[in-house]
Amino acid sequence: MRNPHAGQPFTTPDDEIAEALLDVSIPTLLLSLVHMSGDPGLIRGDLKPAGLFLNEVQGFMSEEDKATARKIALEVIADYRDRGCPEPESIGAELLHEMMNWLVCEPVPDEYVPMLLEEMELDGRDARLVPPAGDAGQFPVVVIGCGESGLLAGIRLKEAGIPFTIVEKNAGVGGTWYQNTYPGARVDVPNHFYCYSFEPTDQWTHFFAEQPELQAYFERVMDKHDIGRHVMWETEVTEASWNDDTATWTVTARDRSGKTTTLWARAVISAVGQLDRAHTPTINGQRDFAGPSFHSSAWDHSVDLAGKRVAMIGAGASGFQIAPTIAPDVEQLTVFQRTAQWMFPNPGYHDRVGPGVQWALRHLPFYGRWYRFLLFWPWCDKGFEVARVDPDYPDQQRAINEISEATRMMFTDWIVSQVGEDPDLRAKVVPDYPPTGKRTLQDNGSWLKALTRDNVELVRTGIDHIEADAVVTEDGVRYPADVIVYATGFEHTKLLWPMTIRGQNGEILSERWGERPSAYLGITIPGYPNFFCMNGPGTWLISGGSLIFHSECQMRYITQCLELLIAGGHRTMEPTVEKTRDWHERSQAEMRTLVWSQPTVKHSYFKNSFGEVHTLSPWRLVDYWTWTREPDPRDFVFT
Known part of the structure; x- marks a missing residue:
C-alpha cells in the first residue's frame, strides 16, 4: 500500500508544473526533490535557505537562488513523473536529521528528533494510534465536548474499539470554530500544522484559515471517521457523579428543550476547551x-x-x-x-494559498510533511527564549x-x-x-x-x-x-465551569480546586477515578506550538490509560496524591520564572485573583510529549 504522504501520481505537463513552482516554499521543495531523486547532493551544494522565520511561505532565499532551484526542480519532477511517480525509497535516520538541520538553518537537538519524526509520519505510520487491546465492549466512555479535542477523542476511542458517546452543547462540530462566527474570525497559528497530524489536507485556501474553513475541516474529518452518529448534539452536560459501589460515572445532560438524559459510563473524558464560556463584564446601566x-x-x-x-x-x-x-x-x-x-x-497573515501550493501538497512526495515541520519548528519551544525572566535584568516593567x-x-x-x-x-x-x-x-x-x-x-x-x-x-x-x-474574552480560569463534577465522597471538583486547579500532567485527578481531562489545568499553550499537538499527546496517554484499566481488569485508576502534588508544585515553580506570571503584567486573563497562573503550560513541547508517550502504572492507584 502506497504511503499516503508520498503524493498522488500525476501527469501534469511541464508548463503547469513550472507555474505551480512559483507558489511553493523553495526549501521545502528541495527536500521533496531529495525523496524523488534519492540524491542528497541537492541540499549539500550552494543552494540553501538563508534563515528561518515564523510563518514561512516561500523561503528566505535570494530570488536568483529561488529561480535556480525551480529550474532544477522542474527537471527532477518531470523525470519523476515520466518514471510513473514511484513511491520513493525510505531515507535513513542520519540523512533525515541532516535534512531537518538544513531546512531550519540550525542544528535540531537529538532529543527533538523522535518527536518530530512522529509528528511528520514520513513512514506513513500514525504512531499515536493505540490499537485495540482486551475486551473493551463493556467499558463505555462519555466524552464531554466535540471541539478539536472531543472529535479527536472519538476517533481514537473508535480505533481502540472502546464504545463511547460524545455530548456536545452546540449543533455542530468544531467547538470554538463552531461558536465564534464574528466578522474576521481566523486562526493565528499556521493551519498547515493547525490540523491533526494524521489528517493533513491540501484544501486550505488561506495560510491562516478563516472560521468557516476551519469548521468545515473538522466536519470533513468527523464524516470521514463516521463520528457524528456517536454525538448527542445540542445537549449540555450539567453534572457527572462518581459511584464507588458500581465504579461508574453517572452523567446528566440537558438538551435545548430542557429534557434531561442520564448516561452511564465507566470513564469520562472532559474535552471542554479553556476558551469556551464567554466572559461579559458587569457594567452599570x-x-x-x-x-x-x-x-x-x-x-x-x-x-x-x-x-x-x-x-x-x-x-x-x-x-x-x-x-x-x-x-x-x-x-x-x-x-x-x-x-x-x-x-x-x-x-x-491574510494571504491566500496559491494553487501551486495545493498542487505540491497533493502530488510532491512528503512536501506537506516537511512544510508542516518547517512551520512547526519556529513555534516549537522558541517562545521560552523571550519568556524566561532574568532576575538581574533591570527595569522589568519594560522587558x-x-x-x-x-x-x-x-x-x-x-x-x-x-x-x-x-x-x-x-x-x-x-x-x-x-x-x-x-x-x-x-x-x-x-x-x-x-x-x-x-x-x-x-x-x-x-x-x-x-x-x-x-x-x-x-x-x-x-x-x-x-x-x-x-469582545471581552472568556472565563479562562474557570475550568470545567459551570458543570458539577462529583468525585469520591461527593466532593465537588470546582470547590476542591477553587482558583488553583491542578491535575497530574493536566489529565488525571486524585479522588476522581477514571476521569480524564483534555486541555486540562496547566496545559494551555502560550509559548508556541499548537493545541492540536497537545491534544494528540493527551489522547494517546488517555487511551493507554483506558487500556490499562480494561486489559488489567481494574475497576478504577487515579493518580497518586504525591505525584499530583509534585507535578503541580514543579509546574508552579517553573511558571514563576516566566513572563506570564510577572507582577508587571497586569489585567491578564491567565491570572487568578492571587496573580497566579494555573492554566498555562510552563513546559517545553518535547518534555510534555515525552511525559505523555506512555502512562507509568506506578503513578496511579488501581482497584
Missing part, C-alpha cells in the same frame, strides 16, 4: 441599553452594522480581528481597550531579559510604523509591559490601520456606565452607540 448588544462569541448576524455607531468593548484577540473587518461599513466605531496588545509582524528587550524594540518599531505621526495614538497602542506577557497577536497592519481611520476611535479610559444610547467613560465623556459588541 448595561441593561438600559436600547440597541442590540451581544458577545463576540455569540455574534448576532441579524444585526446590520452598516451605517451604525458601534461600541466595541474589549480589544484582545477577537476585537483585534473584528475592528478592521467592520470599520469600513460602520458610521463610527469606538473601541474601548483596557490595555494595549503586543503583536507579531506578519504581513502575510525581562536581553532577548525580551530586543523583541520589544522590534515590536514597537512595527507598531509605530503603522500609526503615523499621531503622538496620542502612539501612546495608546504601545504596551507598557514586557513583550509576550499576554497573548501575542498576529498582525499584518490591518488592526493599526483601522485605528487611523477617521471613523474609528480608540478609547483607553475606563467605562463608568452605559446609557440607552451611549457608553460613558470615567472622565464623563459620552460615546453615542447604536450597537454594543462585547
Whole structure:
C-alpha cells in the first residue's frame, strides 16, 4: 500500500508544473526533490535557505537562488513523473536529521528528533494510534465536548474499539470554530500544522484559515471517521457523579428543550476547551441599553452594522480581528481597550494559498510533511527564549531579559510604523509591559490601520456606565452607540465551569480546586477515578506550538490509560496524591520564572485573583510529549 504522504501520481505537463513552482516554499521543495531523486547532493551544494522565520511561505532565499532551484526542480519532477511517480525509497535516520538541520538553518537537538519524526509520519505510520487491546465492549466512555479535542477523542476511542458517546452543547462540530462566527474570525497559528497530524489536507485556501474553513475541516474529518452518529448534539452536560459501589460515572445532560438524559459510563473524558464560556463584564446601566448588544462569541448576524455607531468593548484577540473587518461599513466605531496588545509582524497573515501550493501538497512526495515541520519548528519551544525572566535584568516593567528587550524594540518599531505621526495614538497602542506577557497577536497592519481611520476611535479610559444610547467613560465623556459588541474574552480560569463534577465522597471538583486547579500532567485527578481531562489545568499553550499537538499527546496517554484499566481488569485508576502534588508544585515553580506570571503584567486573563497562573503550560513541547508517550502504572492507584 502506497504511503499516503508520498503524493498522488500525476501527469501534469511541464508548463503547469513550472507555474505551480512559483507558489511553493523553495526549501521545502528541495527536500521533496531529495525523496524523488534519492540524491542528497541537492541540499549539500550552494543552494540553501538563508534563515528561518515564523510563518514561512516561500523561503528566505535570494530570488536568483529561488529561480535556480525551480529550474532544477522542474527537471527532477518531470523525470519523476515520466518514471510513473514511484513511491520513493525510505531515507535513513542520519540523512533525515541532516535534512531537518538544513531546512531550519540550525542544528535540531537529538532529543527533538523522535518527536518530530512522529509528528511528520514520513513512514506513513500514525504512531499515536493505540490499537485495540482486551475486551473493551463493556467499558463505555462519555466524552464531554466535540471541539478539536472531543472529535479527536472519538476517533481514537473508535480505533481502540472502546464504545463511547460524545455530548456536545452546540449543533455542530468544531467547538470554538463552531461558536465564534464574528466578522474576521481566523486562526493565528499556521493551519498547515493547525490540523491533526494524521489528517493533513491540501484544501486550505488561506495560510491562516478563516472560521468557516476551519469548521468545515473538522466536519470533513468527523464524516470521514463516521463520528457524528456517536454525538448527542445540542445537549449540555450539567453534572457527572462518581459511584464507588458500581465504579461508574453517572452523567446528566440537558438538551435545548430542557429534557434531561442520564448516561452511564465507566470513564469520562472532559474535552471542554479553556476558551469556551464567554466572559461579559458587569457594567452599570448595561441593561438600559436600547440597541442590540451581544458577545463576540455569540455574534448576532441579524444585526446590520452598516451605517451604525458601534461600541466595541474589549480589544484582545477577537476585537483585534473584528475592528478592521467592520470599520469600513460602520458610521463610527469606538473601541474601548483596557490595555494595549503586543503583536507579531506578519504581513502575510491574510494571504491566500496559491494553487501551486495545493498542487505540491497533493502530488510532491512528503512536501506537506516537511512544510508542516518547517512551520512547526519556529513555534516549537522558541517562545521560552523571550519568556524566561532574568532576575538581574533591570527595569522589568519594560522587558525581562536581553532577548525580551530586543523583541520589544522590534515590536514597537512595527507598531509605530503603522500609526503615523499621531503622538496620542502612539501612546495608546504601545504596551507598557514586557513583550509576550499576554497573548501575542498576529498582525499584518490591518488592526493599526483601522485605528487611523477617521471613523474609528480608540478609547483607553475606563467605562463608568452605559446609557440607552451611549457608553460613558470615567472622565464623563459620552460615546453615542447604536450597537454594543462585547469582545471581552472568556472565563479562562474557570475550568470545567459551570458543570458539577462529583468525585469520591461527593466532593465537588470546582470547590476542591477553587482558583488553583491542578491535575497530574493536566489529565488525571486524585479522588476522581477514571476521569480524564483534555486541555486540562496547566496545559494551555502560550509559548508556541499548537493545541492540536497537545491534544494528540493527551489522547494517546488517555487511551493507554483506558487500556490499562480494561486489559488489567481494574475497576478504577487515579493518580497518586504525591505525584499530583509534585507535578503541580514543579509546574508552579517553573511558571514563576516566566513572563506570564510577572507582577508587571497586569489585567491578564491567565491570572487568578492571587496573580497566579494555573492554566498555562510552563513546559517545553518535547518534555510534555515525552511525559505523555506512555502512562507509568506506578503513578496511579488501581482497584
